[in-house]
Amino acid sequence: RLTEPWQFFVLGETSKRRFAEIRRDFRAATMPNPKAPEVQPAxxxxxxxxxxxxxxxIVTAQGHDDPELREENYWAAFGAVYAFMLGAWSLGIGTYFRTGAFRDHPPLREFLGLAADRRIIGSLYAGYPATVPQKRRTPASEKTVWLD
Incomplete structure (x- = not known):
């Protein structure tokens, strides 16, 4: 099947500012005292x-009434993100993909003007890195199970 269920919302400067405010307000709502002076810098x-x-x-996936197709669309959109990230890295562009509860935040959906049948799968941040951090990764042999 060729469904291409993904949609990418690329934020310009004005949109980034509004997105930043929505992120800030979402985070503040999780704090016991968001008006406290000590949390203002964060x-x-x-x-x-x-x-x-x-x-x-911002990356979204097309929903579907059929649970199997809905799940397929969701994971196909993740595949599109991964392909984007690999392509970006081949050009020297670093990326970071954020998922989590923020993606279900109603003000974010409203900001994007999303239809009810679209699901936000995450936010992709990209840019040329000032430095490339060296992270220790678990060896592939510890994450791979070979079955005979």
Whole structure:
């Protein structure tokens, strides 16, 4: 099947600012006292980091009444994100994909003008890295099971 269920929302400068405010408000709502002076720097950092990210792309998947097709669409959209990330890295562009509860936040859906049958799968952040951090990865042999 060739369903191409993904849709990419690429944020411009004005949209990034609004997205940053929505992220900040979402995070503030999870805090016991979001008005406390000691949390203001963290909330301001969310906005600053977001608006200074060179590219932000919100990725959605088409829903479906059939649970099997809905799941297939969801994972196909993840595959599109992964392909994008690999392609970006081949050009020296770093990416970071964020998922989590924020993707179900009603103000985010409203901001994007999403139809009820679209599902946000995550936010993709991209830009040229100042440095490339070296992370220790678990060896593939510890993550692979060979069955005979």
């Amino acid at each position: 909330l301001a950092k969310i906005v600053e980091d977001t608006i200074h990210t060179p590219a932000i792309i």
